[in-house]
Amino acid sequence: MIHIKNVTKLYPQNDIPALRNVQFRVQPGEFVSIVGQSGSGKTTLVKLLIAEEKPTKGQILLGDWDVGEIRASEVPHLRRQIGVIFQDFKLLPQKTVYENVAFALEACGAPTRQIKAVVPQLLKIVNLDDKADRYPRQLSGGEQQRVVIARSLAHRPKLLVADEPTGNLDALNAKEITNLLLKINQFGTTVLLVTHNREIVNSLKRRVITLDQGMLVNDAEVGKYII
């Protein structure tokens, strides 16, 4: 369902490409870790997938979407198909836990009745149903990340992209988040985990795509963190 076809990304005023001729496919329901050191192009790949940037060369096919060719007006629709989790959480600070998760549904015009039914379920999945009225500043890092996961699941996306989701968390919380991602994958959601956390990658025993200086250097079905 994801096809990265010979993608190159060159940022303006930068001679070295962030990504060079990267090519791989991801099938529906897969759990793929994308690893590499800082500057290897992992975050650039995430930005290309959510149409925050466009590829300089190549194609990015996400289901029926050619992400490099979509119009600006179609970007919000694309992003509703993809759940995204960031290292710095990106929660709306003036909205409660409930409101942050509900926002994803309100933004696409979901009826109030549906929102009232779905949001509590999502909070239950991430074990935050008792903290629905709290604000992000009143939560721990792990709890905030769980809110983000709940929000990313609001649209029942087929693809979940997690960009360094454990970067700001301690080992225990990191493990908890990883387990949550595995649980989500078990329900059929394709998960792309972008990380440089060696321990997590090695413990997963899933497919690992390795990037180095913008190039794909390894793609192993049961991989390890080799950089």
Place this chain on the structure above:
Amino acid sequence: MTKFFRIVKFAWQSLGRNLWLTIMTVIVLSVTLFSVNVLLSLNVVTGAVAKSLESRIDVSVYVKAGATDDEKNSLRSYLVGLPQTADVKTVSPEDALAAFRSRHADEPNVLKALDEVGDNPLGATFVVTAKSLDQYPMIIAALDHPAYSGLIDRTEKDFEDYSTLIAKVQDIRDRVSGFGIALLIVFALLAMVIMVNVVRVAIFTHKEEIGIMKLVGANGSFIRGPYLIESVILSFLSLIIASAGIAAAVWFGSPYLASFLGTDPGLIPFFVGNAALIAVSEFAALVALTGIASSYAVGRYMKV
């Protein structure tokens, strides 16, 4: 409709949950609007002062002592019939003499000469008031009519002086009025700049949120909408506060101003008579300004 209600709900939530920012924004907008209204009041006051000054200007036509009643009546009718004339008052020779003595009270030689004359050498005086200041020159020119110029005593006052005085008053009035308008325009522009920047700063504090909303899949109108509604609400609140301030200032200040100027500047009637127009214009201008500033600022931060 659901989307609209959600946008309004988000706007109110944002204003309430960023209460200090809301209060400071309203204060700045209110003070700016208040100062624009103060300048408006200043324009009204200067206009009233200029009008008061104009109303004190008149032309005194001194009739020669030997003129008959028919000649005096004919001259009076002629003056009344001039299209530029608003009013003609008649001062009797006796009242004219008293006024002459009063005007020259500091000139003993003149008074002595008058006493030596014995009889009242003065005739009647017609005090002519024009419909507007710029019509006095035409009235003065009309006094040269061959049928009547012989009846008018021009030794007492040279009409050239009147023309010069009237021209000076007109000049002062026009300069004050022009200055007032220029000041109002400059201040209105400054007010606009202040308001736009206040809104930009307010939106800047939401920069990160705007980016997050875009990443989560909200479209442009859903992101912009709450900020536009906030602009309307902030504009309304600022207008209420500024209006209350100017109403209080005008209500309590008018008597003191009237006492100082010697004439009622007419601020209360002006604001009462134009309340709806002023309120609607200022609200519309405020909403347009803050809305445009909001929309532009949000647009900049939406480039994610």
